[in-house]
Amino acid sequence: MPRRATKQAAASAPAERGADALARYREKRDFAATPEPRGRGAAGRRGAPKKPAPARLRFCVQKHAARRLHYDLRLELDGVLLSWAVTRGPSLVPGEKRLAVHTEDHPLDYLTFEGLIPEGSYGGGAMIVWDEGTWEPEGDPAEGMRRGRLTFRLEGERLAGRWHLVRTGAGKERRASTKENWLLLKSDDEAARAAGDADILAEADTSVRSGRTIEDLKSEGVRRADWDEKQADPKAKPSARTTSSTKAKAARAAKEKPAADPRAALDPATVTGAKRGKLPPFVEPCLATLSEVAPTGEAWLHEIKFDGYRIQARIANGRATLLTRKGLDWTSKFEPLAHALSQIVPGSAVVDGEAVVEDTRGVSDFGALQAALKAGDTGCVVYHAFDLLHLDGVDLTGAPLAERKRLLALLLDDAPAGGAVRLSEHIPGNGEAMKRHACRIGLEGIVSKRADRPYRSGRGEDWRKTKCSARQEFVIAGYVPATNRRKAVGSLVLGVYEGTDLVHVGRVGTGFTEADAKALHDAIEAVHADAPPFAAPLPRAAAAKVRWARPALVAEIELRGWTADGLLRHASYKGLREDKDPREATREAPPADETSAAKKTRARTVAQDPYAGIRLTSPDRVLWEGQGITKQGLADYCAEIADWILPQIANRPLALIRCPAGSQKECFFAKHPWAGLDEAVLTPTIGDDAIVAIRDLRGLMSLVQFGTLEIHPWGSTLDDPERPDRLVFDLDPGEGVGFPEIVDAARTVRERLAADGLESVVKTTGGKGLHVVVPLVPKAGWDEAKAYAAGLAAAMAKDEPARFTDTLAKKARTGRIFVDYLRNGRGATAVAAYSTRARPGAPVATPLAWEELGPEIAPDHYSVTDIPIRLAHLTRDPWAGLDAVKQTLPKAKTSSKAKPRRKPG
DNA sequence: GCAATCG
């Protein structure tokens, strides 16, 4: 990667706006992202201090009063307060939030960084990867922002070392408190200065990176306008700054002040492209054009694509009106939002954004939004504002996007913490990288926008959307009644417009809850028609049993692509779109992206009806009510991920959890063959027991047909059932143990295994814990394997009894993690990677790369709905090479610290 | 989901 441009200082003029500022921002970001070899930083090139001196750096993050997601960070370097702002950006790393520097103006001009804030922050946790580094949280996650250890590397040895991020004050009442301080404290290492030492500024008063001094920066005008107020912080250490304080104040009074105040900043003369104008009744929204590949380059910025309703908020004299894409007034449907907006915007404005409901992962959920709308309970609706078209008598549609967003950010500064109105953050630069990350963690996609362009109504090339999965609107042309219920749909018949012709594209039979199925039934019956609405006649099979409808309803459908004859592949219903015109439902291109790992997932194009030779009975039975996943939907899932799950389960004895009536009805364990099994299901005998095994998709489909919701293989294969080729350590949180501790535990297990020369991989279980899996060459028998596992668990419990226990006694487990080794006995099983779970939410046990394992990936993070999308965007299999690992259990001793406390097998 | 068994 090329080094950043060298003209950074020259580019720091205060009047800088729009694309220039963005470019500079990008430059900094790229610096932060550049894995630079140590020791040759810019400090050297820019003229670092003659005597590199150790720094005493204090880092204080102070929440602005009543602000959410917007902090001022203060960096106190040897008594000089430095200040810059960050806001929370989109999640790019699974389960984590990215912090991106938001304000460029700070004296240490290179201080761009990326930070990681675990879910829920703020308040949640923190935080920073600087150049490169790690954040290890400590203590009780329930405290919200946590203590932890932050390790990172900075260019410039003055800043190197070990750091602690500590929250002070506020406590649990942080929500109510406007004072919340964070201190980033450097350890007392060899670089630290003693209390009596001379002020470091006497020795070195320059930026370690640029070599510039505060005075330099002041004269260049790069200091923040609100500098001096910041310094009023009583915690700030008075020092060299006092001398420059008055001068700075005077300088600020001139022109820097407006930058901090949106209204003052709004002088149309200072905002490119802005002009005076009346508050318009409605601005035709700008629509993004679907793009297969996300654009990349400094001209673009990228936002998360939200899954909700596009809403234009028109605030006139403090009263908000909420308008849909077509200008319909939905204020009454989103009353709480309107109220919240009225609170935040005192004057007049037109804000563009998306109303969504977030699921527990912070991912927007269209279905949940619809449910909320229907129930009339829109209190949980969040408005992500992403554009500002008008503000207090100034028409901003002519201003560049970067400028509009800057003003929007200022406008929303006062949005209350945890409030319903949030700024949609953006990341500039590499859209594809952002998209891939977004897709891996279950987001819908990204929207890329030209930062330098004005707001143009209608669909244009300045805004582009790139989706993780093909997802679009279709016209509902009819339905097939449910086979097992009355007055409910079993599947929908869909069409798209090609010109004025409605064209048949097939059916969708999953994704609607039982409630949806009933509501759809009623809605479609209300527009019933006697004949198909399609322009061309249909094949007889496609028309069988269908109740037709006028082309009045629009459904949002997710699909995995199209078959050769133009029909939907693996379609899933997402909701009715009342805000969309049926005429707009045209065929969109599927996402082109297919990474090498994704090829496994591709094109299991299986004929709709007998699926891999298996006939599904009651395909419209809803197996997971919350997600509306039907038996057909489960079959689709299995077909799609077959190449991923089959290596985990094929040719192994299986235990199955079957729930023929659905995940929340009666389930039972099945281990022995039963009547009706397809011939693709093997029923060999091990010992005296007949067992079940499969070896291909057809076998898997047969299991689906019998209501198999979970698949638990042995840790050995049919070839050699008595000698395990997998060990599994199940890390089970006791009462009151949070997931971050489980993550640490998994890493501990990994380390202990590594100490014995064993490689391991990790997966979520879809439940509360994690599994650490050890591949083995089948050699040792079950007794030995179990003894080894027991030994490792016992060693962990012995060495760190506060963290671990190896007894499954409930009492011993509160506050600890049960290291369950019992899955390593003969006949014992553990849930397979990629198996669904018979639990609410349709979670899936998901293999992760060790690097992906962060404290904020919930163990039930991934579900049937998003696993196919995740897999399609992986660049490599997280468990790649598992079978290539050739390793055996060490002889008769367990991990290094362990006292051998076990009877030999 | 299916079949054996119960009432």
Place this chain on the structure above:
DNA sequence: CGATTGCAACGCTCG
């Protein structure tokens, strides 16, 4: 003839 009922198993703890 419709309704009801299994459909694993093993070590370990707790009552």
Place this chain on the structure above:
DNA sequence: CGAGCG
């Protein structure tokens, strides 16, 4: 010693 629990 049997029921309960993963």
